Amino acid sequence: MNQRARIAMTDDEIAAFLRDARKLQLATINPDGTPHLVTMFYGLTDGRLTFWTYGKAQKTRNIERDPRVSCLVETGEDYAELRGVLVYGKARLIDDPGAVLEIGLDITARMTGAGEAAAADEAFRGYVEHTARKRVAFVVEPDRVVSWDHAKLAGDSVGRQRSQA
Template identity: 65%
Template sequence: MNQRARIAMPEADVTALIEGSRKLQLATINPDGTPHLVTMYYGLDEGRIAFWTYGKAQKAVNLARDPRVSCLIETGDDYAELRGVLLYGVAKQVGEHERVLEIGLEIARRMTPGVPDADLRPYVELTGRKRIAYVVERTKVVSWDHRRLT
């Protein structure tokens, strides 16, 4: 077995890392073909990564032109502790405003654990007026867990 296969995580571990994290690196494609990379808080929509952004943000402009994305979630400081998931996919824009707010509330919950929904809802409703949301449909997943090398 090669080293890549040895460090690949089983699907259950991939799911646990995605569910247990709050931030990811989101890459979209700029008009000149270069990557546009940003850190995003995200939520989950039936197990799929979901995020929102302002409609005029560069990532939204990029996604309107080309919906392909890469999402990186990684943890660990030392090499022997590194674990990560690189998810390739297509960002599908959510059309219904209520769903945009639901995704926003899910993200807000993950950003501020323990804060009651009643306290988060005014922020979500206010900022949600200018935001659009996306759900990422996976096309490929690459994972690694360097702890498996020992």
Template identity: 60%
Template structure:
């Protein structure tokens, strides 16, 4: 068994990290091919990552040109605590006002850590007028949890990982 397979997270562990985290690093592709990286609050729509942004933002312009994205969600401070998910996918644009509002409410719930964001609906509707939403269709997920290394059996000298 190699080290990579030892630290991979199960689907349940991935779902738990996605549910508990608040922010992700979003990578899109600039016109010149360089990565464009930003930190975003996100929500979950049917278990999929969803976010919103202003329609004229660089990330939105990049996604319109090339919808392939990478999302990184990570946690931990010490090496032995590091865990994360790198999700490759395609960003599907949501334009309809109800869909954008739904994404905005999910993002707001996660940002504020409030269970009930209904009192903020009017504010979210107002700020959502110039925004578009995206739901990420995953194409590949890579995960790691370094705490599993401590639990893994030690290799004998001379064996490769």
């Protein structure tokens, strides 16, 4: 088995990793073809990455023109700790106010650490409803998912050497 296959996460590991993380790096394509890269808080809907932003944001204009995106969720400081999931796909615009609100509630609860019960809190919900009026949401429909977990190399002399470097 090659190293690439050894460090790949299982579907269950990917799902757990994405559930536990809160931020991703979103890459869209600018009009001149250069990448537009930003960090976003995200949510999950039916296992798919979701994010929301202002309707007039650069990333929104980029996605409206070309829906191809890359989303990177990663963690770790040392080589042996590196873990990540890279999703290549197409971002689908969600502009229905109710759906935008639901995605916004999920993202804001994850972002603040308030948890799922936060949606029932009147002040929390009021804040998100107010913010949602100017926003749109996106669901990333994955074309390809790449993952890695360098902790799986722990018994490998290469992994040990790199983590000690």
